[in-house]
Every structure is written in C-alpha cells, then in structure tokens.
Amino acid sequence: MTVTPDAPRLHRRAPVWWMILPALVLLVGFLILPYISIVVMSFREASTKAVYGDGFTLAHYTDVIADPFIWGIVWRTVRTALIVTVVTLLLGYPVAYHLARTRSRVASLLYICVISPLLVGLVVRTFAWMIILSNNGIANSWMKALHLIDRPIQLLNTPLGVTIALIHVFLPFVILPLLGNLQAINPEIALAGRSLGASRMRTFFKVTLPLSMPGIQAGSILVFVLSISAYVTPAMLGGSQGRTMAVLVVQYLVDNFRWPAGAALAIFMAVITLAILVVYLRLTARAMRRLP
C-alpha cells in the first residue's frame, strides 16, 4: 500500500461533524443567543411589578442619551481607559522588548513575572492596591518618608487610584501580544540596519518599532476593551467618584432591578467602545500602510 498525504481521509468512514456539535451548541446556544437577549431587553418597557413590562419602547436609549450624569461617567470611563492603554503600552513595550531578547536562564523566571499577575484573581490584585493606596497605606507612608508630601493624599476612591490599579492589572495583556510579535521579527533585519550605519536609536524607530505595530495594535485594543468594561477594580477602588459605566450598569441590574435601562446602558457602552475602535483601526491602518 502506498501512503499518500490523503491516506487518513480515505480510511475515514464515519462523518466527523459531530465533533464540533457540542461546542457549537454551547457557543451558539449560550453565547450568541444570550447576546441577542440584551438587545431585546433594552427595548422592553419598564415596570414596577416585574423586571420588565409588556410593551416595547425606545425610551431607555433616549433617557441614556439625554442624561448629562451618564455622559459624565462615559467621559470618565473613556478617559481612564485611554490613559491606561497609553501607559500600559509605554511600560509594556520595554518589558516585551527585553523578554524577547533574553536568552539566559532567568528568561523563564521573568516570563513567570509577566504571566502570574494574569492568573491571580482580579479581586486579589485589586485588594493589593487597596492596601497600597489607602490613606495610611504604603504609597502614602513612603511618600511621606521621602518628604514628597506632608499629609496623606487621597488615592483610594478616586479615579487616579482606579487608573493606577488598572495599569497593573492589564499590563500583561499588552506585554504578551507584543512579545509574540517581537519574537517573530527576524533580528537580522535590525542588524542589517545597524550595519548600514544607522544608530541604535534610529534602527529602533525606523525598523523594529514599525515592524511591531501589529503587536502594539493587538495589545492596545485588548487593554482598551478590558479597561472600558472593567467592573471589579472600579467597584472596589473607585468609590462614588471613580464610578465607571460597568459599575453603573451592574448597579442598575443588581441594586435597582432596572433591567431594560441597564441593558440599554450596556449596549450604549458597547457601541461607544466599537466606535472608538473603528477610529483607532483606521488611524493605525494608515500608519501601517506606510511600512516598508
């Protein structure tokens, strides 16, 4: 018998489509269909007797759009997410660059440093920041010891505290895509730039940085979406001042039982996120087209 590359297929008797069936049922039945139910719920009428009334209405959307309080929270959420995205990129890029070039035994250890925060629960990591940022916490007592401040500055229950903690929480999400991207770039390309007389700085900005644009794009999108929709960290550290859209949505659903209004707000949040992503993708696509 000769072995052709198709041999296993010829031997196959039973159809194999059943292999994908359980996963399809799971994802279509319990992810796609439920997402549709958010849309449906957002058009339901409010009711005082049940979680929603009989009819359908657009009122929840007009309420959201007409409410300056909600726009304030939208602006704060988007601003926080943008700051977190930029800072995680600035901090994550050097780490990814370093890790991609480290060949020694410490590489595994450093890799663990990057992924372990990712595996430790969000509540635990945010709790750590509560300890650090509280009025008599570590940040304040060290700043006082260094004579940077006289009195403790309020970090907990402020947007600043939320921003600091989110930067830590999402930093690995920007490092990992960048790491994969940088490892895939052939180091000889940078060497070629160097041998042609370019300085190390120039080589980095003209060769390595443009080539790592896909990693930058993937990482920043991930962090931005995660920051916009983050619930745990703003809920634990934000107080009423640092409230974000996700916190407000959960408040609608869990505390006030205003499900249709909460659904409309959730969709509003998703639409704003998508709109910003579309603009971002257009801008970065233009920048990437100029690549050599």
Added chain:
Amino acid sequence: MTGSKTIWDYVFLALVTLIYIFLMAPILLVVVLSFSGGEFLAFPPEGFSLRWFGELFSNARFLSATLHSLQLAAVSAVVNGVIGTLAAIYVVRYAPARLTNPLRLLMSAPLLVPEILTAIALLFFFFELGIGNNYSIAIQTGHIIVTFPYVFLNVCSALFNFDRSQEEAARSLGAGGRMTFRRVTLPAIKPGVITGCLFAFVISFDIFNISLLLKPVGMNTLPLELFDYLRFNFDPTAAAVATLSILVTFVAVLIVDLTVGLRSLRF
C-alpha cells in the same frame, strides 16, 4: 546585540527591572501580609504568625465559597477538556476550508467579548428560559463558556505543531482510525489538552463578573466572598484568603510547568 554596553543599556535594564518589580510586588505584598502577626494590614508586617489562616479556616463562609469555586473550576476544566478538544480537532483537521476561520472566530468569541457583557447576556437569557438564579446551572454554564477558548486554542496550537506523518506511519502499519487516534494523535496533543484544562481551571477559579450576576441565592464563590468581606472588613484575614487563592493558581501553574513547560502556553 553587537558592541559593548553603553550607559543606555544600563538605564534600560534598570527601567525594565522596575517594571518587573511593579508587576510582582502587589502579589508578593498580599502573601507577606497574610503571615503578619499584627492586627492591621500594614507594611512591614508586625512579626510572623499563622493566626489569620486560623481565622480563615474557622470561617464557614470562606470554606464553603472555596469548595464552590473548586467545584465550578473542576467541572469547567473537565467539560471543556472534552468538547474543546473535539472542536479543536475538527476545526484544524476536518473542517471545510471556508469554515475554518469563521469557526475559529466563533470558538474564540468568549475571549473577545467583555466578560461583564457575557454575564449580563446570560442573566437575561436564563431568566427568559425560566431557570433564573435558582440553580447552579446558570453560573456553571457561564464558567464553561468563558473558559472554553483556553482549551480550544491550546489544543489547536498543539495540533498545528504536530507532524502528521506519524499518523500516516501508524496507518501504513495497519492501525485503524480509532487506534491511530488513541495511540498516536491523543498522546501527541496531550500537552495542549493538559495546559488548556489547567488554564480553564485557573481562570474559572478567579472569574468574578459571571459569578456576581449568575450565582444562585445563598451561594458564593471565593472571589465574591472576598469582595463582600472587604466591604466591611479590612484585615489580614482577607490577605490569608487571597494567599489561599494565589496558592491554588500556583499549584496549577506548577503542574503545567512540570508536565509541559510554561512556554507552550497560548493566550
């Protein structure tokens, strides 16, 4: 890199070291404080003691929450281990070419959409189905959905790296389809399956948003219980709880590292 090190190399190294410390310090801080002898969460801790772990283990709420979390995580890992592996084999091996990318996208979807939105979607959906928050089926389904891509993507990458000529060799030696699968394919992709399942376990153990919106009345998971505890208390017992949850994670990561190596992870 060529040439000798300049001052900038050292500046860069110092900067990167600071960022590594920034990544790890908060977690190490929590672990250190859980062994504190003092009453408060202050650094440096006052002395060393295990009393806060004693507090933790005499707290029935934390214990039952831990058991719930372990159970949810174990079921998620096992269920996804089966359906995620089957799906990955189908998508990589047998799916018609034009379906491969749409299927991969669909199978990774839970990772691409915000967890809070998935939680809201499932809350409404199970309510409409009439199941509501009375049974743990809603929360368990949520955990399975969110952790599914970790198994799927890990098995996919194991399949891509696997040389198919081994299967053809087995076939040419007379092994049937099932035999080849069990004796050749499955052992070869085992690292991917193990990594995927352990990841599903670890992620499920820490899931918050899904649990918050879908938990049955009277049931709590460990992250939820810690969240609730911190609303009214701020003492080293919370650090002990956090350390316990970090321990569960690290045991799982250690198993991955010892069996298949950490570098094989896929996100």
